[in-house]
Amino acid sequence: MAEENHPKPQQNLETTKPKQQEPTKARFESYKNGSYSGQKAHFPxxxxxxxxxxxxxxDQWRFAIRQYSKWYSHAWGTAILAGGAFFALGWFIKGGNPLPSKKDDSQHNNNPHPDVGK
Structure with missing residues (x-):
C-alpha cells in the first residue's frame, strides 16, 4: 500500500528511445554524386x-477553361468590391470624397495665376 502512494522513479529517457543511426560520410558523398540508391518515391x-x-x-481542356474563367471573374469581382469598400471607408473617415483630384472649386484660390499681382 505504501508503494502505491509513492511515484516510481523515472527511467532514463535515453534508454527508452530507439537509437537512430548516425549518417556516415559515405552516405553524404553518395548524395552529392547523385548515385544514392535509396527507396524509390511512390506517388499516390x-x-x-x-x-x-x-x-x-x-473535355479536360474545356473543364480547365471553365474553372479558370470562373476563378478569374471571381478575382475581378472581389477586387472591385474591395475597391468600393475601401473608397466608402475613406469617404466615411474623411467625411467627404477621399480622392484628391476631385476637390471642390470653392476650395481653390480665386487667383488663377499666383505670379500675377506681385
Missing amino acids: NPAESVNPDPATLR
Missing part, C-alpha cells in the same frame, strides 16, 4: 502510361 496518383484519347483531352 502515378502518371498514365499512355496518352488519353482526344475526346477526353478535349
Whole structure:
C-alpha cells in the first residue's frame, strides 16, 4: 500500500528511445554524386502510361477553361468590391470624397495665376 502512494522513479529517457543511426560520410558523398540508391518515391496518383484519347483531352481542356474563367471573374469581382469598400471607408473617415483630384472649386484660390499681382 505504501508503494502505491509513492511515484516510481523515472527511467532514463535515453534508454527508452530507439537509437537512430548516425549518417556516415559515405552516405553524404553518395548524395552529392547523385548515385544514392535509396527507396524509390511512390506517388499516390502515378502518371498514365499512355496518352488519353482526344475526346477526353478535349473535355479536360474545356473543364480547365471553365474553372479558370470562373476563378478569374471571381478575382475581378472581389477586387472591385474591395475597391468600393475601401473608397466608402475613406469617404466615411474623411467625411467627404477621399480622392484628391476631385476637390471642390470653392476650395481653390480665386487667383488663377499666383505670379500675377506681385
